[in-house]
Amino acid sequence: MPELLTAIILAIIQGITEWLPISSSGHLVIAQKLLNYQNSLVFDVALHFGTLMSVFVYFGKDITNIFQDIVKFKFHSENSKLGFYILLSAIPAAIAGYLLRNIMDTIFNTLPIVAVSFGITGLLLIITSLNLNKLNKKLNAKKSLIIGTAQIISLLPGVSRSGTTTSAGILLGLNEKTALKFSFLMSIPVIFGANILEIGNQKLPIEFLWATLTAFIVGLITIHLLYRYILTSRKNLRYFGIYALVLSLILLISLFI
Numbered sequence: 001m002p003e004l005l006t007a008i009i010l011a012i013i014q015g016i017t018e019w020l021p022i023s024s025s026g027h028l029v030i031a032q033k034l035l036n037y038q039n040s041l042v043f044d045v046a047l048h049f050g051t052l053m054s055v056f057v058y059f060g061k062d063i064t065n066i067f068q069d070i071v072k073f074k075f076h077s078e079n080s081k082l083g084f085y086i087l088l089s090a091i092p093a094a095i096a097g098y099l100l101r102n103i104m105d106t107i108f109n110t111l112p113i114v115a116v117s118f119g120i121t122g123l124l125l126i127i128t129s130l131n132l133n134k135l136n137k138k139l140n141a142k143k144s145l146i147i148g149t150a151q152i153i154s155l156l157p158g159v160s161r162s163g164t165t166t167s168a169g170i171l172l173g174l175n176e177k178t179a180l181k182f183s184f185l186m187s188i189p190v191i192f193g194a195n196i197l198e199i200g201n202q203k204l205p206i207e208f209l210w211a212t213l214t215a216f217i218v219g220l221i222t223i224h225l226l227y228r229y230i231l232t233s234r235k236n237l238r239y240f241g242i243y244a245l246v247l248s249l250i251l252l253i254s255l256f257i
Contacts, residue, residue, distance in 0.1 A: 004210065006037050011047055011211040015218025018051040019184070019226055021125055021163025021240050022247075026114045029157050030251075033111070045195045046208035050215030052191045055184050057216075058223045062185065085139055085182070089148030089165075090189040096152045097194060115251035117158025118244045125160075125241030128167035129234050137173030139182060146172060148186065158248075161187065163240065170234050180231050184223065 013031050017024040028047075032039055056063060066083040074080055150168035154161035162183050169179025230236055 003037075004207075006035050007043070007208070007211040008214050009035065010037070010039065011050065011214035012218050014047040015051055015054070015215045016222050018048075018215075018219055019054075019162055019222045021121070021160045021166060021237065022244055023118065023121055023154075023158050023160040023163070024051075026118055026121075026158035026160075029111070029114050042205065043208055043211070046205075046212045047215045048191055048195055050212040051219035052188065052195075053216050054219035054223055055188060058220060058227075059181070059185060062181075063188075082139075082182075082185070085141060085144035086186050087189060088141055089144045089151070089182075089186045090193070092145070092149040093151045093155070093190050094193055097155060097190075100155060111251060112255060113156060114158040115248050115255065117156045118248035118251065120153070120156075121158065121160045121163050122241045122244030122246075122248060124167050125163055125237040125244065128170050129236070129238035129241060131234075132171070133173055135170070135173060135175040135234075139169075139174060139178060143169070143172045143174070144182075144186075147182070151186075151190070160244075161190075163237075163244075166231070167237070176231050176234050177227070180227060184227075 010028060010031055013027050014024050017027045028039075028044075031037075062079075062082075065079045066086075069075075069077045069079040070083055147165050147168045150164050151161060153159050154164045162180075165183040165186060166176075166179045169182055170176060174182070
């Protein structure tokens with residue numbers, strides 16, 4: 001298969017699975033092995049840059065409002081508080097990611113870990129889909145920190161970052177849209193910081209432009225569908241949970257055949 005076509009396929013997978021609660025990293029591990037493609041660190045950054053830009057575009061107004069209120073020193077406004085919560089939620093994963101950075105590449109390419117991690121994602125989503133508590137509670141600093149701490153387990157490929165953080169928000173009493181929106185926004189400092197740490201002073205090669213653009217477009221469409229139509233009810237998380245459990249089972253069976 002031509003390398004450009006392979007890169008586009010991986011970009012489509014990244015654009016879809018980065019925001020659906022089913023783990024982009026886990027799906028990329030599987031896809032790369034099926035396509036016999038060994039991606040580079042820079043290529044991985046190029047894909048994440050594309051999906052990161054989709055958040056900036058889709059929630060551009062919210063991001064602008066946050067910056068405007070901070071610049072105007074309106075620190076008690078809801079926008080400024082949201083900005084603070086986003087930064088606060090990034091601290092646990094940033095610390096864990098930095099401390100574990102030297103072993104993540106080894107873990108990332110281990111299919112048994114990916115298989116078990118998909119199972120963890122599936123169970124978490126199914127539990128969250130149940131009516132265990134009342135919603136419509138407000139986001140605050142404590143909940144932001146808890147959600148950010150839950151995000152640490154998504155460092156494992158197969159454990160969905162969006163699934164983990166959205167589930168944590170809902171289990172803490174946030175309604176579906178608030179939890180989902182916060183999950184998307186809190187991805188900005190985490191993904192941006194991780195990419196800066198990984199790429200250093202390297203430049204993204206021009207040949208990765210199509211992959212980045214594809215990940216951006218597909219990511220934008222996925223965010224819209226998920227935010228507007230799919231995760232309007234926590235009950236819909238069960239379908240993603242079942243998918244993740246089935247995928248986990250298939251991977252585990254394939255490892256022993």
